[in-house]
Amino acid sequence: xxxxxxxxxxxxxxxxxxxxxxxxxxxxxxxxxxxxxxxxxxxxxxxxxxxxxxxxxxxxxxxxxxxxxxxxxxxxxxxxxxxxxxxxxx
Amino acid sequence: xxxxxxxxxxxxxxxxxxxxxxxxxxxxxxxxxxxxxxxxxxxxxxxxxxxxxxxxxxxxxxxxxxxxxxxxxxxxxxxxxxxxxxxxxxxxxxxxxxxxxxxxxxxxxxxxxxxxxxxxxxxxxxxxxxxxxxxxxxxxxxxxxxxxxxxxxxxxxxxxxxxxxxxxxxxxxxxxxxxxxxxxxxxxxxxxxxxxxxxxxxxxxxxxxxxxxxxxxxxxxxxxxxxxxxxxxxxxxxxxxxxxxxxxxxxxxxxxxxxxxxxxxxxxxxxxxxxxxxxxxxxxxxxxxxxxxxxxxxxxxxxxxxxxxxxxxxxxxxxxxxxxxxxxxxxxxxxxxxxxxxxxxxxxxxxxxxxxxxxxxxxxxxxxxxxxxxxxxxxxxxxxxxxxxxxxxxxxxxxxxxxxxxxxxxxxxxxxxxxxxxxxxxxxxxxxxxxxxxxxxxxxxxxxxxxxxx
Numbered sequence: 001x002x003x004x005x006x007x008x009x010x011x012x013x014x015x016x017x018x019x020x021x022x023x024x025x026x027x028x029x030x031x032x033x034x035x036x037x038x039x040x041x042x043x044x045x046x047x048x049x050x051x052x053x054x055x056x057x058x059x060x061x062x063x064x065x066x067x068x069x070x071x072x073x074x075x076x077x078x079x080x081x082x083x084x085x086x087x088x089x090x
Numbered sequence: 091x092x093x094x095x096x097x098x099x100x101x102x103x104x105x106x107x108x109x110x111x112x113x114x115x116x117x118x119x120x121x122x123x124x125x126x127x128x129x130x131x132x133x134x135x136x137x138x139x140x141x142x143x144x145x146x147x148x149x150x151x152x153x154x155x156x157x158x159x160x161x162x163x164x165x166x167x168x169x170x171x172x173x174x175x176x177x178x179x180x181x182x183x184x185x186x187x188x189x190x191x192x193x194x195x196x197x198x199x200x201x202x203x204x205x206x207x208x209x210x211x212x213x214x215x216x217x218x219x220x221x222x223x224x225x226x227x228x229x230x231x232x233x234x235x236x237x238x239x240x241x242x243x244x245x246x247x248x249x250x251x252x253x254x255x256x257x258x259x260x261x262x263x264x265x266x267x268x269x270x271x272x273x274x275x276x277x278x279x280x281x282x283x284x285x286x287x288x289x290x291x292x293x294x295x296x297x298x299x300x301x302x303x304x305x306x307x308x309x310x311x312x313x314x315x316x317x318x319x320x321x322x323x324x325x326x327x328x329x330x331x332x333x334x335x336x337x338x339x340x341x342x343x344x345x346x347x348x349x350x351x352x353x354x355x356x357x358x359x360x361x362x363x364x365x366x367x368x369x370x371x372x373x374x375x376x377x378x379x380x381x382x383x384x385x386x387x388x389x390x391x392x393x394x395x396x397x398x399x400x401x402x403x404x405x406x407x408x409x410x411x412x413x414x415x416x417x418x419x420x421x422x423x424x425x426x427x428x429x430x431x432x433x434x435x436x437x438x439x440x441x442x443x444x445x446x447x448x449x450x451x452x453x454x455x456x457x458x459x460x461x462x463x464x465x466x467x468x469x470x471x472x473x474x475x476x477x478x479x480x481x482x483x484x485x486x487x488x489x490x491x492x493x494x495x496x497x498x499x500x501x502x503x504x505x506x507x508x509x510x511x512x513x514x515x516x517x518x519x520x521x522x523x524x525x526x527x528x529x530x531x532x533x534x535x536x537x538x539x540x541x542x543x544x
Contacts, residue, residue, distance in 0.1 A: 005097055035094050046094045059155040077101065079158035081092065086344040088096040 002052045003032070003081035006065065010074025012043040020047070020076065023068055027061065028053040043074065048081070104159055107314035108376040109342065111349050112369050113163040114150050115205075115290035117297035117305040117362060118142050120169040128178040132191045135174070139166060139195035139204075142304055142359075147200040149356050153349055161349065162511075166196065167295035167307075168206035176218035182225035189229035189236045196235040203278075205295035207238040210285070212247040213534065215256075223253070226260050230275035231267035237293035243283035243480040245487045248537040254480065255529050257281050258473030262496060265465065269498035272506045276495040277428075277460065281476050283483030283490045288363050289419040294456075294491055305362035306354045307419060310346030311369040312338070316406075317381045324384070331385065332405045339366065339409030347414040365419030366410030367455060368402075370430040372513035378402075378423050379432025390433060391442030399423060400453035420489060422455020428508060428515035429460055437516045444475075444518050452482050457490040462506045462515040465498040472496065474525035477535075485538050 006024075008016060017034075024031060029049050036045040054061065062078040069076030103109035123134035147164045154161040168174075171188055179185045189207050196204040207229055209219040226238050240257055243249035261276055268275035280294040287298020290307035297305070319338040323330045346364040354361035370378045379390040385398045403422045411417050425447065427433045436442035444461065451457040457479050463472075476492050483490030497506045500517055507514040 005092065007097055007101065033091065037094070044094070046097055048091065059152050062155055062158070077158055080156050082348055083157040083159060083345065084092045084097055084100055086348045087100055087341045088092065 001050050004049050004051050004058070004078055005081050005084060006047040006049060006076065006078045008043065008045040008069065008074050008076050010043055010069070010072070012038055012041055013073065016043060016072055016074060017045070019068060019072055020065070023065065024049060027056060029061070101158070103312070103315045107312070107318050108371070108373060109312045109315050109345070110160040110162050111308060111346055112311040113165050113290050113309045114146070114161055114349065114353050115165045115167055115295055115307045115309065116143050116146050116357070116359065117167045117288065117301055117307060119297055119301060119303045120174045121299070124174055124177055126177045128184055128187065131175065131178045132188060135188065136191050136195050139168070139192070140198050143199040143201065145357060149353060153352050153356070157349065159345055159349070163202055165201050165290070165292060165295065166199070166204045167290070167297045168192070168204065169297050169299065170206060170208040170210055172209035172216075172219045172222040173299070175222065176216065179218065179221060182221050182228065185222045185225035186228040186232060189225070189233050192236050193233035201235070203235050203237050203292045205237040205239065205292050206297060207236050208240060208296040210241045211250050211253045212241055212244040214250055215253055220256070223256055223260060226279060227263040227267045227275065230264050230278055237278045237295065239280040239282055239285065239294045239296060241282040241285040242476070243484050245284060245484050245541050246537055249283065249477065249480045249484055249535040251477065251529070251534050252532055254476050255473050255532070257476055258469040258529065261472050261494060262469045265496045265498050272508065273465070273495050273497045274508060277493065277508055277512050279493065281492045283480040284488060285491070286419055286489055290365050291367065291369065291420060293493065301362070302360060304359045306350060306357060306359050307362040307365065308346045308350035308353070309365040309367055309369065309419065310342055311367065312342035313368045313370050313378050313381055314375045315342055316368065317375070317377070317384050320381065320384050328401070332401060335402060335405035336409035339406045340413045342366070343410035343413035361416070363416045363418030364414040366406060366414065366417060366421045367419070368406055368423045370424065370426065371511055372429055372431055374431060377430045377432040378425055379430050379436060383432065389439055389441035390436040391446045395446065396449050396453055399425070399450050403454055420455045424456055424459060425450055425454050426459035427461050428513040429511060430513070434513070434515060437518060444520060448478060448482070451479060451490055452486060455489070457483070458492045458494065460493055460495070460512065460515065462495045462497050462517045463520050464501045464517055465496050466501070467496045467520050468524070470524060470526040470529045471520055473529045475520070477529070481535070487540070
C-alpha cells in the first residue's frame with residue numbers, strides 16, 4: 001500500500017469534501033481515514049489515502065489537488081505519508 | 091496511524107519556520123578523467139559530470155513536490171582538481187581552463203554551485219597544488235558557479251604555513267579580481283583545517299579521494315524550527331532546553347535522511363551521509379543567532395555566547411545522530427555573519443567582534459564564515475587570521491574554516507551586499523597590529539602531540 005496524506009485548510013463552504021472525494025474517485029485513490037474539525041468557521045481536514053491504484057505520477061496528483069484547492073478557495077496539500085512517519089515515529 | 095496534530099506540526103515547520111532540505115549534493119569522482127592531454131582531460135570531465143548528474147535537479151524537484159518539503163539547492167562536488175589536472179596542467183592558466191569546464195557542466199545540468207576546485211595541502215604542496223592555488227583568483231573571476239577550497243592543515247599533519255602565507259595573498263588577489271562585484275569571488279573560497287571528504291555544503295564541498303565513484307550527500311537545515319521549539323521552554327533549566335533541542339534536531343534530520351534515501355534510490359547512486367547542520371539564511375526566522383538569543387543572550391557576542399553555542403552545537407549532534415544511518419560532513423551549528431540576520435544585527439550593534447567570533451569557532455561546527463573585512467587588510471594579516479583558525483582546528487581535532495571577504499574599496503562602517511543566500515554584511519574591523527615576521531618564517535607548524543595515537 002502506498003499511503004499519502006491530504007490536508008485541506010480554509011474557510012468552510014458547501015461541497016469541499018465532495019469535490020476532493022470526486023477527484024480522488026476519478027483517479028482511483030482510495031480513502032482510508034478522514035478526520036475533520038471546524039474551529040471558528042475554519043475548516044481543517046486530514047485524509048489518509050491509498051494511492052497504489054492511481055496511474056498518475058504522484059507529483060502531478062499533488063499539483064492538481066493544489067489547483068482544485070485554489071478553485072474552491074482552500075489550501076490543499078497532498079504529501080507522501082513517509083515524511084510524517086519518519087519525523088514522528090522511531 | 092499518523093494524526094492531525096503530527097501532520098500540522100510538520101507542515102507548520104515547513105510553512106512558518108523555514109524547515110527545508112538545504113542541499114542535495116552529488117559527489118562525483120573525477121579520478122578516471124585524469125589525462126596527460128588537457129583537452130582530453132577537460133572533455134572527460136564535462137562528459138562525466140553531465141552524464142552522472144543529468145537527472146539531479148529534476149529528481150530533487152520531484153522529491154520536494156511529493157513530500158511537500160522544499161529542497162533549496164541541488165549541487166555537485168568533485169575530486170580536488172589539483173589531483174585531476176596534475177598530469178595535464180603546466181600553468182595556472184591551464185588549471186583555470188578546467189574551472190571553465192566545471193562552470194559549463196554546472197550550467198548544463200542546472201546546479202547553482204559546483205565545488206572541488208580544490209587542493210589538499212596539509213603537509214606540503216606539489217607543483218600542481220601550487221599552480222591550482224595560484225590559479226584560484228583567475229578561476230573564480232572567470233566563472234559563476236565554481237567554488238574553491240584549500241585544506242592547509244590537519245591534526246595528523248600540522249599546518250603548512252607556506253600554504254597559509256600563499257592563501258593570504260590569494261584571498262587578496264581574488265578580492266581585487268572581483269572588486270567590481272564587491273569582491274564576491276572570496277565568498278566562493280574557503281580555507282580549511284581537517285576538511286571532511288563528504289561535506290555537502292558550499293563553498294567548501296569537494297569529493298574526497300576516500301569516497302566512491304558517485305555519492306549522494308544531503309544537508310538539512312532548520313534554525314527556525316529549533317528557535318520556535320525552545321520558545322516553549324523559556325525560563326526552564328538547561329536539562330529542559332537541551333532535551334528540546336535534541337528532539338527537534340532529531341525530527342529535522344529525519345527529513346534529511348528520508349530525502350537522501352529517496353534521492354539515492356531514484357538516481358541509482360549510493361547514499362553517503364546526512365549533514366545535520368543548522369544552516370541559517372538571511373530570511374527572518376532562519377537564524378542561528380536568534381536561537382542563541384532565545385537561549386538567553388541579549389545579543390550574540392554577549393558574555394555566555396560561547397557556552398550557549400557549545401551546548402547548541404552538541405545537542406544538535408546528539409539529536410541528529412540517531413535520526414540518520416550515516417552522519418557526516420560538518421554537522422553542527424554554522425555561524426556565518428552575512429547569511430544570518432541576527433549576526434548582522436549583533437555586529438551593527440557593536441556586540442560581536444572578530445575576536446569573539448574566533449572564540450565561538452572553537453565550539454561551533456566550522457569557523458569564521460562570510461565575514462567582510464576592510465579592503466586594505468594586508469595579505470599577512472589575512473594569513474595570520476587563517477593561521478589562528480587553523481590552529482584551533484588542529485589542536486581541537488575539529489574542522490575549522492575561514493571564508494573572509496576583504497571588500498576592495500570599502501572600510502569599517504560600510505556594508506557590502508552579496509545578494510541571495512549569501513546576504514549582506516557590515517565590514518568588521520581587523521586588529522591593526524602586524525604579523526609579517528610570523529607569517530614570513532616559512533615551513534610548517536608540526537602536528538600537535540595528541541596526534542601521535544599509533
